[in-house]
Amino acid sequence: MISTCCVYYHSIHVANRNRTTTPGKMKFKPWKVLATGLATLVVTCSLAAFIIGLYFLIINTRNTASSNTITAVTLSLSWATSGITAYGTGASGATANQFNNPSHIFFNSSNSLYVTDYWNNRVQQFSAGSSYATTVAGQASGQSGSTSYYLNQVSYAIIDSNSNLYVSDLQNNRVQYFAYGTFTGTTIAGAGGSGSSMNQLNNPRGLALDSNTNKLYIADTNNHRIMCYVVGVSSGTVVAGGNGQGTLNNQLNTPIGLHLDVSSNSLFIANANSHNIIRWVVNASTWTLIAGAPNGQSGSTSTFLNYPYNFIFDSSGNLYVADTNNHRVQLFLSGQFNGTTIAGVTAVSGSAVNKLNSPQSLTLDSNLNLYVADTSNNRIQYFQRC
Numbered sequence: 136m137i138s139t140c141c142v143y144y145h146s147i148h149v150a151n152r153n154r155t156t157t158p159g160k161m162k163f164k165p166w167k168v169l170a171t172g173l174a175t176l177v178v179t180c181s182l183a184a185f186i187i188g189l190y191f192l193i194i195n196t197r198n199t200a201s202s203n204t205i206t207a208v209t210l211s212l213s214w215a216t217s218g219i220t221a222y223g224t225g226a227s228g229a230t231a232n233q234f235n236n237p238s239h240i241f242f243n244s245s246n247s248l249y250v251t252d253y254w255n256n257r258v259q260q261f262s263a264g265s266s267y268a269t270t271v272a273g274q275a276s277g278q279s280g281s282t283s284y285y286l287n288q289v290s291y292a293i294i295d296s297n298s299n300l301y302v303s304d305l306q307n308n309r310v311q312y313f314a315y316g317t318f319t320g321t322t323i324a325g326a327g328g329s330g331s332s333m334n335q336l337n338n339p340r341g342l343a344l345d346s347n348t349n350k351l352y353i354a355d356t357n358n359h360r361i362m363c364y365v366v367g368v369s370s371g372t373v374v375a376g377g378n379g380q381g382t383l384n385n386q387l388n389t390p391i392g393l394h395l396d397v398s399s400n401s402l403f404i405a406n407a408n409s410h411n412i413i414r415w416v417v418n419a420s421t422w423t424l425i426a427g428a429p430n431g432q433s434g435s436t437s438t439f440l441n442y443p444y445n446f447i448f449d450s451s452g453n454l455y456v457a458d459t460n461n462h463r464v465q466l467f468l469s470g471q472f473n474g475t476t477i478a479g480v481t482a483v484s485g486s487a488v489n490k491l492n493s494p495q496s497l498t499l500d501s502n503l504n505l506y507v508a509d510t511s512n513n514r515i516q517y518f519q520r521c
């Protein structure tokens with residue numbers, strides 16, 4: 136079942152009670168990407184494998200659709216091995232279609248892509264279908280600074296349900312809030328400057344917001360702790376780590392990517408320098424392992440990671456990791472510790488279509504097509520799901 140264009144095949148059942156998307160049909164598709172994607176598919180895929188895959192997709196959909204409890208669709212978890220540059224030119228620069236180290240990416244629900252453009256000290260937003268961005272925080276010119284209109288090394292950003300923007304302003308050791316449509320940032324965490332007091336941060340990165348309680352969680356990277364700030368209160372509390380840098384299960388070691396699971400009150404953390412992804416229940420005293428080694432060991436085989444910056448989960452709980460220093464994207468099926476490379480070539484950096492160079496972040500669109508912030512290549516690569 137492995138077609139030649141795909142590196143991996145696995146299928147998942149997705150509950151379809153509230154879904155309106157049709158499997159295999161893509162909602163968001165700039166015509167250029169579609170044309171190139173189709174050409175790539177036709178050229179590189181074995182037609183037979185494609186038809187067999189399609190047949191199974193249809194059979195599974197029909198079989199499950201006959202059930203009167205939960206209608207399910209089967210999605211194949213396999214992606215083209217060749218990426219297409221969807222955003223960025225590959226050259227470092229500060230024009231509206233360029234990046235200088237894109238560090239974190241995500242879509243809003245209208246398929247508009249946000250990119251934190253690290254060394255350009257700005258947050259860029261691309262309307263669906265456009266390869267030219269609008270600067271939504273920081274200076275379009277890329278100039279850095281520390282007043283309210285400026286940022287200095289942007290590591291991470293998130294939005295709330297009203298499109299208000301929260302930005303980790305790493306070198307200014309603060310988190311800035313930009314109400315939707317405004318360019319004047321307000322400091323909502325780290326007003327005390329660099330340090331380890333409860334109103335200070337030291338190189339903040341990952342952010343997660345609990346909009347029900349108005350709590351903002353911050354990966355306070357160089358303090359090796361996760362802070363929780365109630366929005367509007369100028370100092371926070373330590374909710375994970377804070378026991379010094381280390382590999383023990385009550386310590387963090389350069390935490391970067393952050394994800395909050397509200398239902399279990401858990402933080403998922405890319406614990407980069409321990410080369411693992413961990414789960415830490417808010418305010419618990421220890422973490423549990425989700426992926427990578429338990430003891431801080433790095434590696435490039437299927438159970439190891441090497442300095443993962445970020446990760447995401449799909450709606451079935453499968454984990455996708457930007458395995459940064461292995462120059463690859465690893466997929467860990469829900470509950471498994473054995474990963475599969477779905478983009479990039481393990482431990483080989485490069486700028487060819489099948490390669491990545493220090494990818495720091497990734498996201499999926501509504502059809503599980505993969506987008507990778509190919510950070511050191513200054514481009515966002517698109518890998519079509521087969």
Ligand SMILES: *[C@@H]1O[C@H](CO)[C@@H](O)[C@H](O)[C@H]1NC(C)=O
Pocket residue numbers: 243244245247260297298
């Ligand atoms: C996504 O961002 C675009 C550009 O700011 C905005 O027009 C659109 O309303 C946003 N979508 C949602 C669902 O908020």
Ligand SMILES: *[C@@H]1O[C@H](CO)[C@@H](O)[C@H](O)[C@H]1NC(C)=O
Pocket residue numbers: 350363372374417418
């Ligand atoms: C964590 O525990 C502290 C001290 O018990 C408490 O003040 C704080 O509200 C808790 N934080 C969260 C997010 O539950």
Ligand SMILES: *[C@@H]1O[C@H](CO)[C@@H](O)[C@H](O)[C@H]1NC(C)=O
Pocket residue numbers: 437438473474
């Ligand atoms: C992980 O997967 C690989 C390839 O699918 C397989 O060869 C290997 O035996 C698996 N390892 C473990 C520990 O399950």
